[in-house]
Amino acid sequence: MIEVDRQPEPCDSGHMELLRWQVGDATVFRIADVDATAALQGLIPKFNSAAVSRAPWLTPNFVDGMGRLRGMVQAFLIMIDGQTIIVDPGVGNGKRRTAVPGWDNLRTDFLGRLQAAGVEPGGIDHVVNTHLHFDHVGWHTQLVSGTWQPTFPDARYLISAEEFRYWQSVPKNQIADQHAAFTDSVLPVHEAGLVDLVTDDHVVTEGVRLLPTPGHTPHHVSVIIESSGQSAVITGDVMHHPCQIAYPDWGASDFDASQAQASRVNLIERFADSDTLIIGTHFADPVAGRIRREGTTFHLAATDN
Numbered sequence: 001m002i003e004v005d006r007q008p009e010p011c012d013s014g015h016m017e018l019l020r021w022q023v024g025d026a027t028v029f030r031i032a033d034v035d036a037t038a039a040l041q042g043l044i045p046k047f048n049s050a051a052v053s054r055a056p057w058l059t060p061n062f063v064d065g066m067g068r069l070r071g072m073v074q075a076f077l078i079m080i081d082g083q084t085i086i087v088d089p090g091v092g093n094g095k096r097r098t099a100v101p102g103w104d105n106l107r108t109d110f111l112g113r114l115q116a117a118g119v120e121p122g123g124i125d126h127v128v129n130t131h132l133h134f135d136h137v138g139w140h141t142q143l144v145s146g147t148w149q150p151t152f153p154d155a156r157y158l159i160s161a162e163e164f165r166y167w168q169s170v171p172k173n174q175i176a177d178q179h180a181a182f183t184d185s186v187l188p189v190h191e192a193g194l195v196d197l198v199t200d201d202h203v204v205t206e207g208v209r210l211l212p213t214p215g216h217t218p219h220h221v222s223v224i225i226e227s228s229g230q231s232a233v234i235t236g237d238v239m240h241h242p243c244q245i246a247y248p249d250w251g252a253s254d255f256d257a258s259q260a261q262a263s264r265v266n267l268i269e270r271f272a273d274s275d276t277l278i279i280g281t282h283f284a285d286p287v288a289g290r291i292r293r294e295g296t297t298f299h300l301a302a303t304d305n
């Protein structure tokens, strides 16, 4: 039996509604897990109010009235051609995490929100990871009778082979929560035989593929959706916040800061002034928009669809 928590969520849980975008024949849903505003404070050391005032489009959706970065932990559900794919399923419930206040032993209604999108855990065909940080792999497993069991038992979990090997090597310069997540969220699905170790440009299914965007972690990837002449990109943590579109040199706890910046600049320039929808993995509502060039800078023109 699966123990699905239905406990009340923290009162600062932010925007939790299901959001939906259509990308050609693909339907994409935002499945919220937990508010990330607390986690974002201090994450981008170069963030400053003077620079934010020069990018007024950031307020109030992405920077609140108190000058704080707003953000989310959220997964994205892609339904395309009979395939159901979930990207970066959150922090997870009941995990011991100490890095972010309020994220230890969470009890969110993530699976209830998945059901609201019409999908049961057993209906997921592919779980895709942009990287293996603890806020992207948590719902891989749930605690069942004292052991961590796969949440999506009929899915293939697609992980960059090189990213997996990096975390398998137990890098010492990482916070404890990352090691804990590899142990309680990634290894159990690997041991259950559900992981496919893939290349960084892997094709998940026709219309959904990985785009290498290394730097935040050694083999970080973003996810491209292309269908019937329309396209979208799910960023992962190549950028944590839209302020990094205005200021791509603003890093955020990146493994390789210069490589992360290069990946960010490449992504911004590649999609600027195109119709490609940018879906920000940690962006606050409305979460998605298109990158527009304004002289020598860029901004996100937010959209609800």
Ligand SMILES: [Zn+2]
Residues within 6 Å of the ligand: 133, 135, 136, 237, 282
């Ligand atoms: Zn993250």
